[in-house]
Amino acid sequence: MDHEKLADLLFPEIDKTPEDYENIYPPRELPEGAKVTRLGPSPTGFMHLGNLYGAFVDERLAHQSGGVFYLRIEDTDDKRYVEGAVDVIIDSLEYFGIAFDEGAAKDGEHGAYGPYTQSERGEIYRAMAKYLVKNGAAYPCFMTEEEIASMRETQQKAQAAPGVYGEYAKCRDLSYDDVKERIDAGQSWVLRLRSDGDPDEPAEIKVKDAIRGMLTMPENCQDVVILKANGIPTYHFAHVVDDHLMRTTHVVRGEEWLSTLPIHVELFSKMGWRRPVYCHTAQLMKLDENGNKRKLSKRKDPELRLGYYKEMGYHPAAVREYLLTLLNSNYEEWRASHPDADIDDFPFTTKKMSTSGALFDINKLNDVSKDTLVKISAEDLFAFMLEWAEEYDPETASILRGRESYVGPILDLGRSGKKPRKDFVNAPQMFDYISYFFDERFEIRDEAPEEVRGDEKAILEKYLETYDQSDDQNDWFGKIRGIAESLGYAARPKDFKKEPDRYKGHVGHVSQVIRIAVTGRAQSPDIWEIQQILGEKRVRERVRAFADSFE
RNA sequence: GCCCCGUUGGUCAAGAGGUUAAGACGCAGCCCUCUCACGGCUGAAUCAUGGGUUCGAUUCCCGUACGGGGUACCA
Numbered sequence: 001m002d003h004e005k006l007a008d009l010l011f012p013e014i015d016k017t018p019e020d021y022e023n024i025y026p027p028r029e030l031p032e033g034a035k036v037t038r039l040g041p042s043p044t045g046f047m048h049l050g051n052l053y054g055a056f057v058d059e060r061l062a063h064q065s066g067g068v069f070y071l072r073i074e075d076t077d078d079k080r081y082v083e084g085a086v087d088v089i090i091d092s093l094e095y096f097g098i099a100f101d102e103g104a105a106k107d108g109e110h111g112a113y114g115p116y117t118q119s120e121r122g123e124i125y126r127a128m129a130k131y132l133v134k135n136g137a138a139y140p141c142f143m144t145e146e147e148i149a150s151m152r153e154t155q156q157k158a159q160a161a162p163g164v165y166g167e168y169a170k171c172r173d174l175s176y177d178d179v180k181e182r183i184d185a186g187q188s189w190v191l192r193l194r195s196d197g198d199p200d201e202p203a204e205i206k207v208k209d210a211i212r213g214m215l216t217m218p219e220n221c222q223d224v225v226i227l228k229a230n231g232i233p234t235y236h237f238a239h240v241v242d243d244h245l246m247r248t249t250h251v252v253r254g255e256e257w258l259s260t261l262p263i264h265v266e267l268f269s270k271m272g273w274r275r276p277v278y279c280h281t282a283q284l285m286k287l288d289e290n291g292n293k294r295k296l297s298k299r300k301d302p303e304l305r306l307g308y309y310k311e312m313g314y315h316p317a318a319v320r321e322y323l324l325t326l327l328n329s330n331y332e333e334w335r336a337s338h339p340d341a342d343i344d345d346f347p348f349t350t351k352k353m354s355t356s357g358a359l360f361d362i363n364k365l366n367d368v369s370k371d372t373l374v375k376i377s378a379e380d381l382f383a384f385m386l387e388w389a390e391e392y393d394p395e396t397a398s399i400l401r402g403r404e405s406y407v408g409p410i411l412d413l414g415r416s417g418k419k420p421r422k423d424f425v426n427a428p429q430m431f432d433y434i435s436y437f438f439d440e441r442f443e444i445r446d447e448a449p450e451e452v453r454g455d456e457k458a459i460l461e462k463y464l465e466t467y468d469q470s471d472d473q474n475d476w477f478g479k480i481r482g483i484a485e486s487l488g489y490a491a492r493p494k495d496f497k498k499e500p501d502r503y504k505g506h507v508g509h510v511s512q513v514i515r516i517a518v519t520g521r522a523q524s525p526d527i528w529e530i531q532q533i534l535g536e537k538r539v540r541e542r543v544r545a546f547a548d549s550f551e
Numbered sequence: 552g553c554c555c556c557g558u559u560g561g562u563c564a565a566g567a568g569g570u571u572a573a574g575a576c577g578c579a580g581c582c583c584u585c586u587c588a589c590g591g592c593u594g595a596a597u598c599a600u601g602g603g604u605u606c607g608a609u610u611c612c613c614g615u616a617c618g619g620g621g622u623a624c625c626a
Contacts, residue, residue, distance in 0.1 A: 255555090356618095364563065370588095374589095421587090421589055511586075
């Protein structure tokens, strides 16, 4: 068999060789140790948490080492292409602070290693495929779908491994004339790798994984398809060609690729190229609908969809912070000792990554979010909340718009000092938390405590009599103590605790009535401070109205 | 079915052949306190399982169970 002739028959229009491309895409000139990573999403328009998770690893690895992080669109599966998907990918990652240095972009492409869209790299793949054919490492296969299906049946009966290999690889040794005849007859063909693996006794190969350590697996022995009938490469071939030519040093991808790794190993060796370092990440999981502690990775789970966090009003910094705690087990410790450090200063390493899938924990996200938001200025929080509302809650947006100077101090209530309040989790929750500051949203939500039953009106009337907006906090509370005592309540909670029979209740119960009158709820930050913001007129109105509701 | 990866409290997890098996979230209780939050303290709760190897194994080896992934001209 003359491989050279076969190669020309199969790829008559290709005159470039791998060397040509080596020259077009020379090794990158980067500082020692710089890593080149990439994100290779398929343009389905659906991004999930896992994509972000992986993108973080890519981004950190590259930028921490002074390397390059680029975006490559892997659209070799034409059936799945969704219009506008590239913009979605870029936008949703940008929201979480992930930016690419190179590759596909909204305004075209940037970089010297393009094209960065696989559907535009056809000639390159074909040239590389031609090279393989020339070396006898690949061959055309004319098996039809039906043939393959029946072959699989046979294999099943024989309890043999499925796939095209060994004796099942019928087209492996077709003669040149045979091939030519079939092609001339218009038969469609795919290009298969001629695997060197021994199907009977596959040798053991060892591959180092930056996350998992040394992996031991059987060598590949399948004659996998590398070019489909339509001339488009499969993922396996595109991965090998692109990551070599784009000079990727570290391939970060999900663990679902682990079992096809031997194919990639063989392809790299057949091409005579050095492999990148593989980093196979664990998959993110969740609890199932029944609350069972089952791990699963359904793509459709709403909280796995990336847009979900934006819609739910989670601040991107909080999501980033949370993801990092999942990503690197020592992150929380680092954060605790560097509370104000920039997140990018954290020394990220693949060695500290978990090899088992983490369950997404909304509780933890909420907690991390509280800690994150407490460090953000009221000004920025307001902008964030408004921006969220403009997109997802127009009514709230209309309330907030233009009221920054009013809302700022509200957001800062109790947030200063050594023990700042950590009340805020996400945008809608933040607004709800402060909504009583807006007359159009003010409502009485909670009931006064039992201890004051029957005394509500008296408490509120007395409060109105003594209320003076210009009192300082001590004077103000002193007056409430006075009211409490005059009505038979303990001026101090401790007195009440000591002698519960002597009093109806204590000053806390009394002030609770006032709290509800002013805020509508049983829990709030400091009432005095709230009243300073609300202004005397509104305070009096609200107290009056609440007093009048008791007869 | 076969192949690959994984399994430390409810969750995220550190960890090493001999430890009282860290820490965080959540939960319970207490303290602080005009409520809540914050903060502080205390507590309940873990090495999937059966065999080996070993003086000793949660840690190493083998099997089992469970979970995840693959087994495509999807990625």
